[in-house]
Amino acid sequence: MLIGELAERAGTSTRTLRYYEAHGLVRPQRSANGYRVYDEAELRVVREIRALLDVGFGLDDVRPFVACLRAGNSSGDVCPDSVLVLRRKLAEVDDYLVRLTAVRQQLRTQLTHAIAHREETCPRKRQSAP
Amino acid sequence: MLIGELAERAGTSTRTLRYYEAHGLVRPQRSANGYRVYDEAELRVVREIRALLDVGFGLDDVRPFVACLRAGNSSGDVCPDSVLVLRRKLAEVDDYLVRLTAVRQQLRTQLTHAIAHREETCPRKRQSAP
DNA sequence: GCTTGCCTTGACGCCAACGACAAGGTTTAG
DNA sequence: CTAAACCTTGTCGTTGGCGTCAAGGCAAGC
Numbered sequence: 001m002l003i004g005e006l007a008e009r010a011g012t013s014t015r016t017l018r019y020y021e022a023h024g025l026v027r028p029q030r031s032a033n034g035y036r037v038y039d040e041a042e043l044r045v046v047r048e049i050r051a052l053l054d055v056g057f058g059l060d061d062v063r064p065f066v067a068c069l070r071a072g073n074s075s076g077d078v079c080p081d082s083v084l085v086l087r088r089k090l091a092e093v094d095d096y097l098v099r100l101t102a103v104r105q106q107l108r109t110q111l112t113h114a115i116a117h118r119e120e121t122c123p124r125k126r127q128s129a130p
Numbered sequence: 131m132l133i134g135e136l137a138e139r140a141g142t143s144t145r146t147l148r149y150y151e152a153h154g155l156v157r158p159q160r161s162a163n164g165y166r167v168y169d170e171a172e173l174r175v176v177r178e179i180r181a182l183l184d185v186g187f188g189l190d191d192v193r194p195f196v197a198c199l200r201a202g203n204s205s206g207d208v209c210p211d212s213v214l215v216l217r218r219k220l221a222e223v224d225d226y227l228v229r230l231t232a233v234r235q236q237l238r239t240q241l242t243h244a245i246a247h248r249e250e251t252c253p254r255k256r257q258s259a260p
Numbered sequence: 261g262c263t264t265g266c267c268t269t270g271a272c273g274c275c276a277a278c279g280a281c282a283a284g285g286t287t288t289a290g
Numbered sequence: 291c292t293a294a295a296c297c298t299t300g301t302c303g304t305t306g307g308c309g310t311c312a313a314g315g316c317a318a319g320c
Contacts, residue, residue, distance in 0.1 A: 004266070014267090019308060033316060035267055055233050058306075077244040086244060090237045097230055100223060103185050107220045114207040114216060134296070144297090149278060163286060165297055188276075 001038045003028070010046040017046065023059050025049060025066055045069055048076045056093075061085050131168045133158070140176040147176065153189055155179060155196055175199055178206045186223075191215050 007014045020026045021036075026045060028036035045066055052062045064085055065076030076082060137144045150156045151166075156175060158166035175196055182192045194215055195206030206212060 002267075013309080015310085016308065018269090023307095033267080035316090053307085055236060073249055075243070075247070077240050078247045078249045083241065083244050086237060086241045090234065090241065093230060093234045093237060097227070097234065100227055100230065104220065104223045104227065106185060107216060107223060110207050111213065111216045111220065113205070114213050117205070117208045118210075119203055119208045132297075143279080145280085146278065148299095153277095163297080165286090183277085 001040075001043075003036045003038070006038045006043060006046065009043055010050065012046065012050060020046070020049060020059075025059065025062065041069075055089075057085075057089065061089065131170075131173075133166045133168070136168045136173060136176065139173055140180065142176065142180060150176070150179060150189075155189065155192065171199075185219075187215075187219065191219065 001009075003014045003017055007017055010017075017026060017036075021028065026038075026042055026049075028038045028042065031037050048065055048069060049059075049062050052065060053059075064079060064081035068079035068082050069076045071079065073079065077086060131139075133144045133147055137147055140147075147156060147166075151158065156168075156172055156179075158168045158172065161167050178195055178199060179189075179192050182195060183189075194209060194211035198209035198212050199206045201209065203209065207216060
C-alpha cells in the first residue's frame with residue numbers, strides 16, 4: 001500500500017502521514033524507487049493516532065499507544081504506559097472541566113449584571129474604514 | 131504615566147501594552163520625546179482586557195468591552211455589543227463543556243477497558259539515544 | 261515521446277498572544 | 291563624562307498539526 005492509498009483509507013492526507021513519520025510514529029518500508037510502502041498494520045496505527053488526536057491528545061501522548069499496538073496487542077491502551085497517559089489526560093480533562101465551569105459561571109454572572117445595568121451609551125454606528 | 135508604570139500596575143509587560151496598541155485596543159498620548167503617556171482610565175481598560183483574556187476571550191472579542199468603557203460606562207459589559215459577545219461566549223463554553231464531558235466519558239471507558247485487559251507485552255526498557 | 265498521475269524532499273504559511281533581542285535615543289544621578 | 295534606567299521601533303521565535311505550493315523523479319497508457 002502506497003501513501004496515497006493509506007491516506008485515503010485512514011481518512012487523512014499524505015502530508016499528515018509524512019508528518020507522523022517525521023515524528024517517529026509511523027515507519028513505512030521503502031520500495032526500490034524510494035516510495036513509502038505500508039502494510040495493513042499501519043492502517044490501524046494511523047487510525048489509533050487519529051482517534052486519540054481527535055480526543056485532544058498531543059503527538060507525544062500518542063506514542064505509548066502506538067508502541068502498544070506494535071507490540072502485538074489488539075488495542076493500544078492495554079499497556080502500562082498507555083494507562084498512565086490515560087490517567088493523566090483524564091485528570092487534565094477533569095481539571096479543565098472545573099475551570100471551564102467556573103468560567104461559565106462567571107459569564108452568567110456578568111451577563112446578569114450587564115442586563116440589569118443595560119446602558120446604550122456606547123455603541124456608535126459602526127463605520128467602515130475609509 | 132509611562133508604559134513601564136502602567137505595565138507594572140496592570141500586572142503585565144510593556145511588550146503586551148504595545149501589542150494591544152498595535153491592535154487598536156489602547157491609545158496612549160505621546161509626550162514631546164515620543165514616549166507613550168497613559169492616563170488612569172487606560173489602567174482600567176488594560177485590566178478589563180486582561181480579565182477577559184484570562185477567561186478565554188480573544189482580542190477581537192474584547193473590543194466591544196473596551197469601547198464600552200471608553201464611552202463612559204462604569205463597567206465594560208453593559209453595552210449591547212458586549213452582551214452579544216458574552217452570550218456567544220457562553221454558548222461556546224456550553225458547547226465545549228458538552229464535548230469535553232463526552233471526552234471524559236470516553237477516557238473513563240477506555241481506562242476501564244485497559245485495566246480489564248491489562249497486558250505487559252509492550253513496554254520494553256526505555257533507551258536513550260546513542 | 262508525451263501526458264497523466266502517482267511519488268519524492270524541502271520549505272514557507274497559519275493562528276494567538278506575546279517573549280526576547282537588537283540597536284539606538286533620552287533623561288537623571290553621580 | 292558616564293553609567294543607569296528608562297524609552298523607541300523592528301524583527302524573529304514560540305507552540306502544534308498540519309495545508310500548500312515548488313521542483314522534480316518514476317510508471318504506465320496512448
